[in-house]
Amino acid sequence: MTRSAVLHTTGDHVLSLTLNRPESLNALTPGQREEIIRLLAEASATAEVRAVVITGSGRGFCAGADLRGAGPAGERVTGDVARTLRTGAQRLITAVLDCEKPVIAAVNGTAAGLGAHLAFACDLVLAAESARFIEVFVRRGLVPDGGGAYLLPRLIGPQRAKELMFFGDALTAPDAERLGLVNRVVGDEELAETARAWAERLASGPTRALALTKQLVNASLDTDRTAAFAAEAAAQEINMTTADAREGVRSFVERRGAEFEGR
Structure with a gap:
């Protein structure tokens, strides 16, 4: 074999x-x-x-x-x-x-x-x-x-x-x-x-948020502040459409730990 x-x-x-x-x-x-x-x-x-x-x-x-x-x-x-x-x-x-x-x-x-x-x-x-x-x-x-x-x-x-x-x-x-x-x-x-x-x-974390965070950090040293801030705002906009972001906000309001599903 x-x-x-x-x-x-x-x-x-x-x-x-x-x-x-x-x-x-x-x-x-x-x-x-x-x-x-x-x-x-x-x-x-x-x-x-x-x-x-x-x-x-x-x-x-x-x-x-x-x-x-x-x-x-x-x-x-x-x-x-x-x-x-x-x-x-x-x-x-x-x-x-x-x-x-x-x-x-x-x-x-x-x-x-x-x-x-x-x-x-x-x-x-x-x-x-x-x-x-x-x-x-x-x-x-x-x-x-x-x-x-x-x-x-x-x-x-x-x-x-x-x-x-x-x-x-x-x-x-x-x-x-x-x-x-x-x-x-x-x-x-x-x-x-x-x-x-x-x-x-x-x-067990918010998978899409981690992906977007990785993308922002990796790009940060190759761009200027204006572009970095624009990318950050776009990433926030995209991330707020995810189920994990909604769960994160809901868990904060309900004073409990978040249960992320990676989507």
């Missing part, structure tokens, strides 16, 4: 995705990448799914793109590399950023290169104490890809981002938390349980 390279289960409105190539520290193949993109798109369109968790099996979260199966480079035509990047790593990061459900990274081990950027693109990042984050590109004489030069300055500022990318040193989970790349560090044995608890809490 062929082993699935991306395990996925849905329970209690949470889609759990597990990269499942532990022998390579879950280095991403093109097939895995396309499967994750597909599953995230389905999560956006599936009412049953209200939160997503991405993690890895074994000792690694994701060691980046798996280049071993790429074969000899051969003769390249100008534009080939850029096209491969646009249709590959950048599509993966975009799929996480644009997913209409909140996405949690549960980083169980090494997250290097594209693997680190996959984690940083998620809405919330939990890390095991043993996790490490590595901007490995400089070690190979490469420019960061997978949206790294877009994500990191927005998370930690340009100077810190350059330090990580220029030196390529391994960043421990506590240091990543200190810099603001990680929401919380937990013991290795607590990671799965904590990620599940966070995801279930999100899955």
Whole structure:
């Protein structure tokens, strides 16, 4: 029986995705990448799914793109590399950023290169104490890809981002938390349980309001105040048509806890 390279289960409105190539520290193949993109798109369109968790099996979260199966480079035509990047790593990061459900990274081990950027693109990042984050590109004489030069300055500022990318040193989970790349560090044995608890809490929330909030926050650093305020007003208008918004207002008036249904 062929082993699935991306395990996925849905329970209690949470889609759990597990990269499942532990022998390579879950280095991403093109097939895995396309499967994750597909599953995230389905999560956006599936009412049953209200939160997503991405993690890895074994000792690694994701060691980046798996280049071993790429074969000899051969003769390249100008534009080939850029096209491969646009249709590959950048599509993966975009799929996480644009997913209409909140996405949690549960980083169980090494997250290097594209693997680190996959984690940083998620809405919330939990890390095991043993996790490490590595901007490995400089070690190979490469420019960061997978949206790294877009994500990191927005998370930690340009100077810190350059330090990580220029030196390529391994960043421990506590240091990543200190810099603001990680929401919380937990013991290795607590990671799965904590990620599940966070995801279930999100899955019980007002799903459309969370999607609109994610959209507003992600766009906020790329726009001016006038556009941001206009987007906020439009999001409020859209959200007030949802059943969860009506339930939220009604529960406040009735002085009880809200019971959201994700619609």
